[in-house]
Amino acid sequence: MFFLRLIRCRLFLVERKTDTIAKLFARNMSQSVDQTIEKMSKMDIKNDNSQQQPSQKKSKKDEAGKFLLKAPKGTRDFDPLQMAVRDNVFKKIIECFQLHGAVTIDTPVFERKEILTQKYGEDSKLIYDLNDQAGELLSLRYDLTVPFARYLAMNRLINIKRYQIGKVYRRDQPCAARGRYREFYQCDFDIAGVYDKMLPDSECVKIMADILTKVDLGDFQIKINHRKLLDGMFEVCGVPKDKIRLVSSSIDKLDKTEWTDVKKELVEEKSIDPEVADKIGEYAKLSGGMELIDQLKSDEVLNKNKSASEALDDLDLLFKYCAIFGIKDKLLFDLSLARGLDYYTGVIYEAILKGDLVDYIAEQQKKALAEKAAARAVAIEKAKGKKTKEILELEDEDADVNVSSGVGTVAAGGRYDELVNMFDKKQNVPCVGLSIGVERLFAVMEAKIKRDNLKVRACETEVYVATPQKGLVEERLRLCQMLWEANIKTEHSYKANPKILHQLQYCEENKIPYAIIIGQDEIENRVVKLREVASRAEETVPREKLIETLSEKLLKTIKTY
Amino acid sequence: MFFLRLIRCRLFLVERKTDTIAKLFARNMSQSVDQTIEKMSKMDIKNDNSQQQPSQKKSKKDEAGKFLLKAPKGTRDFDPLQMAVRDNVFKKIIECFQLHGAVTIDTPVFERKEILTQKYGEDSKLIYDLNDQAGELLSLRYDLTVPFARYLAMNRLINIKRYQIGKVYRRDQPCAARGRYREFYQCDFDIAGVYDKMLPDSECVKIMADILTKVDLGDFQIKINHRKLLDGMFEVCGVPKDKIRLVSSSIDKLDKTEWTDVKKELVEEKSIDPEVADKIGEYAKLSGGMELIDQLKSDEVLNKNKSASEALDDLDLLFKYCAIFGIKDKLLFDLSLARGLDYYTGVIYEAILKGDLVDYIAEQQKKALAEKAAARAVAIEKAKGKKTKEILELEDEDADVNVSSGVGTVAAGGRYDELVNMFDKKQNVPCVGLSIGVERLFAVMEAKIKRDNLKVRACETEVYVATPQKGLVEERLRLCQMLWEANIKTEHSYKANPKILHQLQYCEENKIPYAIIIGQDEIENRVVKLREVASRAEETVPREKLIETLSEKLLKTIKTY
Structure with a gap:
């Protein structure tokens, strides 16, 4: 038992290392494999500490105050830039659904276990179950389709045109380089109801085409x-x-x-x-x-x-x-x-x-997988002289490293007339729908941004209020208040007396289009300096004209991507 | 063991019944308590069938093809109208966060169990754990703050101004009438970083005030x-x-x-x-x-x-x-x-x-709780002569029925300078933030809509294309295509030859502002009939002027609530 646990911990470590390596490469960081592996080796020590047997775990952790700081296997955090990309893709998709008159619903992230059984065949083993904490037996949803069918049957709905966007959960073998996660978004559109031939079906195909046109990721x-x-x-x-x-x-x-x-x-x-x-x-x-x-x-x-x-x-x-x-x-x-x-x-x-982005991604993926293979090889080398089984399992995992899957299917669907029947034999609710592979679209969008060196902003701030001298914090707050009132997205420093250089640097780093600079002179003359951050051009604007002038300029500012 | 199970099933049934009753009243349906209870009694039979011991459960279910069709205890589906209200509230909140330059992040719905331990004191017992399916031990997140601190510590971030909106999970005793659920949204904004006194703090208070002003639910x-x-x-x-x-x-x-x-x-x-x-x-x-x-x-x-x-x-x-x-x-x-x-x-x-909406809600809540009490009383009466323990437990639950909690706190927050330290002793990341009680705001918004009889639409469809004669489906599709191309939200019937009355009824029921009617005459004359659904006024518009005319009219259409 202890032996098995040890192997599992080891494998987990290797997995974590290779995953991290893949991620680093995916983000185009300039670290070499060697550097990364060195880092990972240091992690070994930390990890070994926290991968003790449960009985020892707690005291060890308390002693050192250390946690294994990671998101659960197969899941990821989205940082602000990734979120900006993600929200942008969602926005375009939702616009298309609404263009066709769809409503939206929401269902819980878990369902009663019996709702999910006998729906996914062999894949049922990938369902996450919740602990039996003296109540109903629950499982995390595996897709949005079965909960949708449950919703239709439960509310005896005979027709609806709805979209639903939500995370689903599958205990699959994750692979970041392939974009396979255990927690991922689904984005579904379905038309339920007894209608005439091909009218809902063709609209689903049309919506699929509209969305792929709108996200603008090639043919x-x-x-x-x-x-x-x-x-x-x-x-x-x-x-x-x-x-x-x-x-x-x-x-x-x-x-x-x-x-x-x-x-x-x-x-x-x-x-x-x-x-x-x-x-x-x-x-x-x-x-x-x-x-x-x-x-x-x-x-x-x-x-x-x-x-x-x-x-x-x-x-x-x-x-x-x-x-x-x-x-x-x-x-x-x-x-x-x-x-x-x-x-x-x-x-x-x-x-x-289709198109060149797909080739670009396949190439990148091949690179990332090769790096992964190299890291694995190093890990296997290091593991030599240890347990044979461990090495074998590592080598076994290697097997599929050379298969690059490219982008694959980005949207799919079809007609399913019998699913609601599974919940209520008396209900006949034919359905047709489509599912957008949003995780893949995010990945393609990220590749496009990287390849074409597109500007992406995590925040939408339009103007930054800066002061060049000390003791002007209240003046700054007064200007911020005026701008917020006018619905202009505004930030300022949370330091009472920040250096002007730091303030302007912040603007450039965060691609904020305009800065307003107000010092003693400007206060006395009831004006402000309005600075275009990119060109560093400055002009003096009377305070009472500020909102008007700025609003006009902002209308002309090209929204980044 | 079997005896206990029986009691649990019984209690579950009573709970379900009373919950359903409360919900029905909350939705202002015109059924009397008696009618509802009668319905519930019928449910008894169905429920008794599906509440067998696990070993019998499966075969019973397969035989009858019946499922207990419900969302898990303490959770709910959101129907399209509720979603429209919810999305509207979220939109306003997000606008405020972005006005102040916040970025957003996302973290997984579950965390490694050890991340959550020793964070919530006694409430830790309310954490949902996942089954140990041979991997990490995982728990559903209990709030967004601890995952945020984990994110900061893990990525060694020393400052960020971020918002995060997501569902969290608490195995609390749910109560629909009080708006207490086991799955609910949190909506957090936090400023992390070493800054000067009260500058981030006052902005948090300001944002709270801005949001409550913007959602417009009274003083x-x-x-x-x-x-x-x-x-x-x-x-x-x-x-x-x-x-x-x-x-x-x-x-x-x-x-x-x-x-x-x-x-x-x-x-x-x-x-x-x-x-x-x-x-x-x-x-x-x-x-x-x-x-x-x-x-x-x-x-x-x-x-x-x-x-x-x-x-x-x-x-x-x-x-x-x-x-x-x-x-x-x-x-x-x-x-x-x-x-x-x-x-x-x-x-x-x-x-x-503050203000009159709060009084209105307290009144409604009192009513719902009284109905709940009445239903419980009936259930207790019915249960008499059965197990004493069961009745006692029912009576015990009654105890808090008369306490109406009103709306309560709708937003809260404060400064927490030590939380990130709990994950990494070396990191000093003081934080201040706020959390919007969105579930409560949804409830208040729903009450406002009900009281003031506000129009809410689940879809945003702007125009409906209708045909009065048979055999015109392709003409309809051609018009839809033209309107979709012009980014006008358009629907039509999925029947090949729908009745004109049904088509116009659909427009009125779904509050679609305009209908375009095209028959043989209109086709021959290259015109369409443009109908304002509310007033039923019709005008004839040349086909090539349709987009222009309609776009102008839509600009003037007042958005509902």
Whole structure:
């Protein structure tokens, strides 16, 4: 037991070290791997202190007054600059949802455990449970969709168009370099209700396109397919009914895996007849636009299948509506798209970014992963002569270091008509929706800011009130009050007699566009000096004209990014 | 064991019933207590089914396909209208924080358990722990202040002016009628750093006043005191050093309790000499403005005490700065204000609402609690002849039903110079901050909306595109696309051939200001009918003038509340 604990602590340390290294590189800090590792080695001592057995832990900690100061594994704090980026992305997304008339709801961060069971298949093991503290058994939410379905069933709602933004929790193996966290945001939009074919569905695709246009992170493509087309296609190829989901999950890998490998999986692992596999392969390699729909509609074998034929009619209509919405060029009808989740029943779609930012990120990611691998190698070297198992586990973790996943899917969704039924058999509430991969969009936005050297401000301060002499603090407060009253975002020093140089430095560091300087002379003449921080140009403005002059200037100030 | 479980289930049912009743009344629904109780009785059957022992639970549930559809105890969903109110309050608060140049950060919803221990005294028992799923021991955050201190210590930050809005978790006894939940928002603003006296402190008080002015929920008062003045005052009265915190917590009750009762507590429970208690009483009853500071400054006994004399200098300066900020009239120097939290070290303050909304809410609350009491009485009557313990517990819960707490404190804060030290002895990061009681502000805002019959919209849709004949769905989509392109918030029906009456009803129900109606005639003449929903007035507008005309009208549309 103690031995196992020791190994776990060790692994934890290595993990923490490599995570930190990855983070440092991601932030483009100028430390070399060696320097970082040296730092980490020092952490070893500290960590070893606080990773004692529970019985010893408390007294040790009290003695030294030391804590292991870190956010829980797989989670992160957002600093002010990251928050500015994050809020900016959210703002654009919410604007799009509201443009389409959506309302929003909120549900608790945890649910009664039974609400979440039997919803996520194998992934259920990733659910965080709360301690049983003599009450209900609770779990942290795993996504926003199941709580939404619970909300609909509980309130007997038969239609709603809602968005919801909130954090969800998965006890997955975290990987900062890949942007995989245990606490992350989901950002969902769904239309629930019995409506006519493809009208809500096409609006979801439209919203997805609008958002990706608005966040302005390069070109994108939305792949589209239909669960019923997949069902029909597999059926006519000769896949037994009970193997359709199995085959479907293999086909879904075609965006990253060669057909020969997928075929091998189908034949060898899933016992699909090689001829059947080949027939599937013929279909799955197809992708295109409306002409492909026409082509499949004239495929006699496929068209005799009711499921496939209905799906093709749906897709035909969807493309027609999307053409009206001006997004036809963004769509790609792709027969290999299958989507992982079990609950989809109709149209499915997912969006990927294209363009040079994606290449840039893949490159950065490769670098970060290589650094991670190097750090691991050093750790393994250091661990040599210690327990063999430890080294083996380290080496095992190494295995996936060289696979760079790039940006991946940034938005996805589809129709799920049966989920609300799971909570209340009497309710029929068909749904269609989409989820924006906001964590990925944050990461891409951060990469863009870094690559293009964009200015980002953590605060929105418009003017800073500075005094060049001592004893003027009250005069400063009086000016601040005047500016706050006029709704102008204002700061000043919290030192009574700050140095003028420090005050002006603060303005430049925080990219505050204007400074107001007021000294004895200015007070006597009832004027202020108005300084444009970037150019350092100054002008004298009568005090009673200050608000007016400043407001005009601020209107013309270009908002940073 | 089984017996205990049974009692717990029963109590849970009663609790759920009464909670639901309170909620129904809070929402002003027209059901009588009797009707509601009848409904609840029916729930009994359902609940009894799903409150089986764990081993039986699963099969029962699967059989019936039934879930106990509720949010976890002490938590709630927010529906779209509540969200609109909530977002509106948040928006105003954030605007104030940003007006003063604050940045924002985010921390995870859970922390390593050891970060939270020894921070909350007795209340630590209210912390939610996560299950030990073979990793770190984690707890849900109890407030935002301790994670903030952890963030400062971890990143070795020596100054920051930040706000943070997030949910926190307390396993307290929930009470919907009192607005006490287990999951609720905190909304904090703090200034950390070594600065000059009262400059950050007075800005915190100023921000508190600005926010309460901006949310526009009636007049308010900010009570102010100083921990060091309390310390000095108790000292000169003859309170032993080790009893200062004990005495302080009794004095803090003076806003709700008579002096005679507080004195009794001091003398009988806390063994304070009656003469000492009387001396304290003389000071504690004092409240006023700057003149009271002067008066105490000339109190020779008090002024010889270093702690008290420093505190009075602080308060003098604070009032002077607040006078410059134009909020002197809102302040009340109150020697009975002590604040509960251990970690305060300097100025403390808390704000209460005044005015008629407060009376209205107290009245409503009394009603709701009376209904709750009535429902409990019925439940007790029904439970008679059953287990005695059950009835006793029910009666016990009744005890506090008649105490109406009104609105209470809506914002509070103070200086805490030692908290960051708890994480890192080497760091000296004095802090001062404030916390807005947003859940209470939401409740007051909801009461205001109800009392004044204010219009609140859950969505922001500006125009609805309607068609009066069949077969025009594509024309509708074309118009929607045109409006979305122009950034006009637009909805339409998801039915292919909706009835015109239903479409116009939807507009009125959702308070959408304008409808565009397009039929065969309009298409032929390249015009649309533009209808003002409230007045039902219609005009014909050429299609190419639509965006321009509509944009102008929308600019003039008064935003609801």
